[in-house]
Amino acid sequence: MRNPRYALLSGLYAVALCHDVRGLYGDPVPPPRVRHELRGCEPRGELARAVTQAVVEGTAPLGTLDIGTPGGDWRLTAVRVLGARGDVVTVESAGPPRRLHGAYGAVPCANLVRVSPPPGEPTHEEVTFLGCSPRGALRDALAAGATEFETLRYQVLDRTTNPQHEAEAGRVTAAALSRLHHELVDLTVAFPRSGLIPPPTREVWDLFHDHEPPPAPGTWRRYTGSARAEWLNQAARRAHRDPRPVPGTAYALDGHGVTDEDAFLCALGEAVLGPGRAFEVGAPRALGAELSGCTLVWHHAAVARACLGVTPLLAARRPATFQEFVDGFRAEGVRVVLD
Numbered sequence: 069m070r071n072p073r074y075a076l077l078s079g080l081y082a083v084a085l086c087h088d089v090r091g092l093y094g095d096p097v098p099p100p101r102v103r104h105e106l107r108g109c110e111p112r113g114e115l116a117r118a119v120t121q122a123v124v125e126g127t128a129p130l131g132t133l134d135i136g137t138p139g140g141d142w143r144l145t146a147v148r149v150l151g152a153r154g155d156v157v158t159v160e161s162a163g164p165p166r167r168l169h170g171a172y173g174a175v176p177c178a179n180l181v182r183v184s185p186p187p188g189e190p191t192h193e194e195v196t197f198l199g200c201s202p203r204g205a206l207r208d209a210l211a212a213g214a215t216e217f218e219t220l221r222y223q224v225l226d227r228t229t230n231p232q233h234e235a236e237a238g239r240v241t242a243a244a245l246s247r248l249h250h251e252l253v254d255l256t257v258a259f260p261r262s263g264l265i266p267p268p269t270r271e272v273w274d275l276f277h278d279h280e281p282p283p284a285p286g287t288w289r290r291y292t293g294s295a296r297a298e299w300l301n302q303a304a305r306r307a308h309r310d311p312r313p314v315p316g317t318a319y320a321l322d323g324h325g326v327t328d329e330d331a332f333l334c335a336l337g338e339a340v341l342g343p344g345r346a347f348e349v350g351a352p353r354a355l356g357a358e359l360s361g362c363t364l365v366w367h368h369a370a371v372a373r374a375c376l377g378v379t380p381l382l383a384a385r386r387p388a389t390f391q392e393f394v395d396g397f398r399a400e401g402v403r404v405v406l407d
Contacts, residue, residue, distance in 0.1 A: 069201045075223040076197060076206070076237060076255065083206035083220065087199030087249055093270050097261040100191060102164055104144065106135060106157040108178025115149070115175050119157055122149040133159065136174035143168050158183070192238060195259035197222070199249030210243055210253070220257065224273055232273050232302065235263055268295035276302040281344025288334040288344075289325055296330050303337055303346035310341045315361030323368040327375040329387045339364075352388050352396025360401040369406040 072085035111119045114130060121128035130147040146162035165180060202210055209217060222237035242256040272295055275282045281303060288299045313319070321339040326332045329350070337346030340359065347358055366372070369390075377389030388396075397404050 071227065072201075072229065073225055074197055075225055075229075075231075076200070077221045077223065077234075078205055078218060081204060082223075083204045084197070084200040084202045084255060086197040086201075086255070087252070089195065089197050091193065091195040091259070092265055093267050094264045095266060096264040099163055099260075099262040101146075101160045101162060103150070103158065103160050103183040104165070105181045105183055106159060106175070106177045106179075107181060108155050109157050110155075110176055111152070111157060112175060113173075115157070118149040119152045122151050126151075130159070133161075134168060134174040135165070135180050136176045137178065137180050141168040141174050142166065142180055191261055192258040193261055194241070194256050195237070196254050196256045197237075198254050199246050199252045200255050201252055202243075202255075206240070226273075226277050226279075228279060232276065233265075233298075236260060266294060268292075269298050271295070272298045272302060276306075276344070281306060281342075283343055285338060285343040288331075288338070296334065300330050300333055300337075300346050303334070303344055304348050307341075307346065307348040310345045313340050313359050313362050318363040318365055319359075321364055321366045323366055323372050326368070326372040329376060332372060332376060332393070352393045353400060355393070356397040356400030356402050359397060363403040363405065364397065365405045365407060367407045 069085045069087075072087060074086040074089055075082045076084040076086065115133060118128040118130040128149045130149055131145075133144045133147045135142045135144065142165035144159065144161035144165050148160045150158040150160055152158070164182070168174070206217070206220075217240040219239050220237045221234060223231040224233040226232050238257040238259045240255050241258050243253050246252045246254045268291055272291060275287065288296060288303075291299055319340045321335055323332075323335060326335055333346055333350055336355070338344075340362075341347070347355060349355060349358065372393075373390045375390075376393065377387045394404050394406070
């Protein structure tokens with residue numbers, strides 16, 4: 069098949085190449101939260117504080133919670149305490165617990181029991197990959213008239229068939245001859261609603277579909293949130309083909325829109341490497357090593373000084389502050405001029 073846009077995978081191998089997809093792009097639905105009972109529990113530290121707050125206010129946010137049981141240690145994330153009764157604490161978390169090995173400071177409990185969540189919205193919906201050419205195990209299963217299939221993954225492909233994105237697709241629930249693509253089939257899967265892709269992210273993938281990055285400067289500024297993060301990801305994936313900074317050169321960074329770390333890395337990549345380009349690294353000292361011997365003239369630096377690194381609870385890791393970037397650059401021999 070020439071220029072497939074999507075691939076379906078079983079393990080490491082592609083079992084179908086597809087021209088298009090219907091239903092993949094939309095606002096993702098957060099996965100349903102899971103309720104647990106911590107039985108025979110001895111609340112301590114932050115958990116004890118949250119239990120007290122929940123008794124008074126009804127619920128209390130907690131964050132990450134490590135539980136130690138006779139059967140092993142477990143971690144719950146995005147936890148909210150819902151209440152307590154005797155030695156039983158009821159909590160709600162994002163997804164099931166994750167097994168830990170030797171968790172330090174885990175709260176001791178006799179048991180961790182999942183309580184069925186109340187009925188809610190469906191967790192999956194139908195997504196159809198259009199104009200597919202099955203191969204391997206999937207082709208054989210379809211030819212044999214199978215009605216059950218294993219869970220597949222999917223990839224979004226660029227023009228050179230390199231993956232731009234990969235994630236779970238789900239189980240194939242139907243296969244039919246394609247109405248739009250002669251002698252090919254349409255494959256419908258039970259797709260997780262939490263995995264739907266916001267339309268702006270598709271726009272980013274389309275812009276980076278060709279071998280070269282988008283040529284227009286400042287294009288990244290039209291995107292926010294996850295779409296901007298995906299812009300940065302796609303730009304950094306091509307960094308091995310980008311020109312390198314030239315020692316002794318002065319680069320002008322337009323910082324008027326640098327309100328978070330992704331914006332800073334997009335703006336810096338564009339200023340030094342060109343439109344649609346970004347460095348593979350993002351830590352202050354690592355970026356400083358890339359720019360060693362150069363001068364960085366940072367215009368509108370006051371915006372970044374007020375914004376970078378000030379929302380640590382919204383990120384998986386604490387983002388670097390403005391001063392940490394400046395200090396990291398200077399420690400690696402970059403002359404930083406703040407304007």
